[in-house]
Amino acid sequence: MDPYDVRLEDDELLAEVELTANLIVAANQSEQQLSPHEIDQVLGVVPRPRRESAGS
Template sequence: MIDPFDVTLEDGDLMGEVELTTNLIVAASESDGPLSRDEIDRLLGVVPIPRQR
Protein backbone atom coordinates (compact mmCIF):
# COMPACT_ATOMS: atom_id res chain seq x y z
CA MET A 1 0.00 0.00 0.00
CA ILE A 2 1.32 3.45 -0.91
CA ASP A 3 1.39 6.00 1.90
CA PRO A 4 0.31 9.41 0.49
CA PHE A 5 1.96 11.14 3.45
CA ASP A 6 5.39 9.55 2.82
CA VAL A 7 7.04 12.44 0.97
CA THR A 8 10.65 13.41 0.54
CA LEU A 9 11.40 16.76 2.11
CA GLU A 10 14.83 17.12 0.52
CA ASP A 11 15.50 19.63 -2.23
CA GLY A 12 18.81 18.95 -3.98
CA ASP A 13 19.23 22.52 -5.26
CA LEU A 14 18.49 23.97 -1.84
CA MET A 15 20.97 21.60 -0.19
CA GLY A 16 23.64 22.71 -2.68
CA GLU A 17 22.99 26.36 -1.88
CA VAL A 18 23.15 25.66 1.85
CA GLU A 19 26.51 23.91 1.40
CA LEU A 20 27.96 26.81 -0.62
CA THR A 21 26.72 29.34 1.93
CA THR A 22 28.13 27.27 4.78
CA ASN A 23 31.51 27.05 3.04
CA LEU A 24 31.58 30.85 2.66
CA ILE A 25 30.62 31.42 6.30
CA VAL A 26 33.31 29.04 7.57
CA ALA A 27 35.99 30.54 5.30
CA ALA A 28 35.03 34.09 6.32
CA SER A 29 35.07 33.22 10.01
CA GLU A 30 38.55 31.69 9.70
CA SER A 31 39.94 34.59 7.67
CA ASP A 32 41.89 37.49 9.19
CA GLY A 33 40.21 39.93 6.82
CA PRO A 34 37.73 40.10 3.96
CA LEU A 35 37.82 37.28 1.44
CA SER A 36 39.17 38.24 -1.95
CA ARG A 37 37.02 37.86 -5.04
CA ASP A 38 39.31 35.01 -6.17
CA GLU A 39 38.87 33.19 -2.83
CA ILE A 40 35.09 33.53 -3.04
CA ASP A 41 35.06 32.33 -6.64
CA ARG A 42 37.19 29.30 -5.67
CA LEU A 43 34.85 28.44 -2.78
CA LEU A 44 31.81 28.73 -5.04
CA GLY A 45 33.44 26.74 -7.84
CA VAL A 46 33.32 29.62 -10.30
CA VAL A 47 35.45 29.00 -13.36
CA PRO A 48 36.70 32.25 -14.93
CA ILE A 49 35.91 32.77 -18.60
CA PRO A 50 39.08 33.55 -20.59
CA ARG A 51 39.05 37.02 -22.13
CA GLN A 52 38.75 37.25 -25.89
CA ARG A 53 41.38 39.28 -27.69
Protein backbone atom coordinates in the same frame (compact mmCIF):
# COMPACT_ATOMS: atom_id res chain seq x y z
CA MET B 1 8.14 14.28 15.65
CA ASP B 2 11.29 16.25 16.42
CA PRO B 3 10.87 19.92 15.34
CA TYR B 4 14.67 20.24 14.99
CA ASP B 5 14.97 17.31 12.58
CA VAL B 6 14.68 19.22 9.33
CA ARG B 7 15.65 17.39 6.20
CA LEU B 8 16.23 19.08 2.86
CA GLU B 9 14.78 17.16 -0.04
CA ASP B 10 15.41 19.79 -2.69
CA ASP B 11 18.83 19.11 -4.26
CA GLU B 12 19.25 22.66 -5.55
CA LEU B 13 18.40 24.15 -2.16
CA LEU B 14 20.76 21.73 -0.44
CA ALA B 15 23.58 22.72 -2.82
CA GLU B 16 22.90 26.42 -2.17
CA VAL B 17 22.95 25.90 1.60
CA GLU B 18 26.23 24.00 1.31
CA LEU B 19 27.83 26.79 -0.75
CA THR B 20 26.64 29.40 1.73
CA ALA B 21 27.97 27.38 4.67
CA ASN B 22 31.35 26.95 2.93
CA LEU B 23 31.55 30.69 2.34
CA ILE B 24 30.67 31.47 5.97
CA VAL B 25 33.34 29.06 7.24
CA ALA B 26 35.98 30.52 4.90
CA ALA B 27 35.10 34.08 5.96
CA ASN B 28 35.29 33.13 9.64
CA GLN B 29 38.69 31.52 9.19
CA SER B 30 40.14 34.48 7.30
CA GLU B 31 41.82 37.29 9.20
CA GLN B 32 40.80 39.79 6.54
CA GLN B 33 38.04 40.29 4.02
CA LEU B 34 37.99 37.64 1.30
CA SER B 35 38.95 38.85 -2.14
CA PRO B 36 36.62 38.19 -5.09
CA HIS B 37 39.13 35.56 -6.28
CA GLU B 38 39.05 33.78 -2.90
CA ILE B 39 35.25 33.84 -2.87
CA ASP B 40 35.22 32.33 -6.37
CA GLN B 41 37.57 29.59 -5.18
CA VAL B 42 35.35 28.75 -2.20
CA LEU B 43 32.27 28.65 -4.43
CA GLY B 44 34.02 26.63 -7.13
CA VAL B 45 33.61 29.31 -9.79
CA VAL B 46 35.77 28.67 -12.83
CA PRO B 47 36.81 31.90 -14.53
CA ARG B 48 35.83 32.21 -18.16
CA PRO B 49 38.57 32.96 -20.65
CA ARG B 50 38.55 36.65 -21.55
CA ARG B 51 37.41 37.48 -25.02
CA GLU B 52 39.44 39.98 -26.95
CA SER B 53 37.60 43.13 -27.90
CA ALA B 54 36.80 43.75 -31.56
CA GLY B 55 39.13 46.76 -31.62
CA SER B 56 42.26 44.74 -30.71
